[in-house]
Amino acid sequence: MSLIGYARVSTDLQDTPAQRRELKAAGCTEIHEEFASGAMRVRPVLARVLSGMSRGDVLVVVRIDRLARSLSHLLEIIEGLEARGAHFRSLGDPIDTTSPQGKFTLQILGATAEFERALTRERTMAGLASAREKGRVGGNPGLRDRDPEAIAKVRRARDRSYFDKLNGDAQHWLPAVRQFRPRLPWEDVVRIINSRHPDAKPWTVERLRRASARFVKDGLLDRAVLDRASPAQKDDRILVIVAGIKSSAPEITLKQIAARLEAMREPTPRGRPKWATSSVAHLLERARQMGLLKNDPVQRK
Template identity: 50%
Template sequence: MISQALQMAADTHNRTSRRPQGRLIGYARVSTDEQATQAQEMELRSAGCETIVQEHGSGASRARPALSRLVQDIGAGDTLVVVRLDRLARSVSHLLDVIEDLTAKGANFRSLRDPIDTSTPQGMFSLQVLGAVAQLERALISERTKAGIAAAKAKGRLPGNPGIRERRPEMLSKMKLAQQAAYGARIQATASQWLPTVKRMRPDHTWDDIARVLKQRGFDWTPERLRRAVKWMVSEGMADASLLRKSPPRPPEHRLMTLVAGIHSSNPELTLREIGTQLERLHERTPRGGTKWAPSSVKNLIDRAKRTGLLMESQSAG
């Protein structure tokens, strides 16, 4: 994944170096509510940042709702700016994950006090060094872990945390918190790829319908796992609570109309025939009960979606 992130960053540098620079967006984080971000804000504004996003959160946690929203909304050509790397990420791997998300959006990253600026060749070199350090760090941790387990077994001791084996309440509580933090990090890492589809289709569609649409795009969600992920996003203030409302009963044709609108909105480049192929893969029957979808049937549903406001008139499929 690191090599992919570095390649994406290099490709983005080649593209963005030929176009006007976008906005400079600052990100200021402090560990507790008692601390203030004014010092970071002053430095970011001096660097040219007109917009600054503030976050209060522990450096030991990847759960950064404000940062996640910023990365989701950032535009191509924009640059995310921080005072120091430790204000953004808790580890080298976390930093590379964030940069990978930024480069996927065509955006850059800059740290004012570190030699990292993905819009420059020097900054890209520093990023490659960080990637090599991260790989070495993981390899060393893996070797130490294996050596520790082997030594423990040689002495007749069981590997792992004794507090967890003995089911001590305080250790189980810490383990639960760690699992929740890891779950949140996984959800945030992919939210920009599936959450827009959920927002377009909820609450008109059931979780089952949306999970089936997302499966066509490579997400192996079950309806319950998808609902749980959205519930977590809502609890963290990263999604609107209306997404969790119960889906109202809908006539079959209305359900098909919103399903087609959801597929089309997720990928406006799909042709009418390609949308029909997706519906056949989802085993959806036509309004007349058939199994084969004609482009005209898809177009009728898209036209209805436009009349009811589910799609903008400017949106169309060929």
């Protein structure tokens, strides 16, 4: 079991030595620092730390607010860790998912979040019913009158809501877009994302293009990802896909890579539906020679 620390401050005018000292005293063998607002769900260092967590590892923070600013975000991160067989511990709060007491506290937090959502729904329905009883028509008066300022305000609110939703799911799609576009066409990137997260809502080409364009608009993605994919030989294309699968999960075996390719309905270079581990090993070796992969060992099981 490895204790992995995460320290965050909001601006470069602040520093992290105090957090580092506490994390080191708690036994953390690795400590990662990030300068970012806690309200930002997409944080490169945090995303890298979470993607590198293995079974039995424990993510440690000094306080919950160093990791997340909302209960929903906190629970989302912890659920992601549990899916990997990893755990979470906050030194300043009674949350430690390696212990029964910490898990109980987490269950209480989850129930509290659900209770708050139920109350919000109940208040909304009660407010609408009260308005109907008083003869008031629902909706925005400015929109009914086609007021330009009201319309612009609603559009901004919808855009912000759309961005927040994309931001919340960014750990699923953003790394693949950064890694593969524009080297691969959108269709291949969508298949890679869907194969990595089979339980999530499937992505489509149009949805992924729109999400990427929205992040480009805010400078969170390089504009080059929207460029047309350059023509490539099929063999070169499959090299990039296999290298991407291996780099996203370094411990993956040849058999697992073959299964992933078959799940993506990716035919072999000879057009066959079934992949042999020897073919995968050959492509990985070529990918290393082309500089697409580090010279790491291959698991053959």
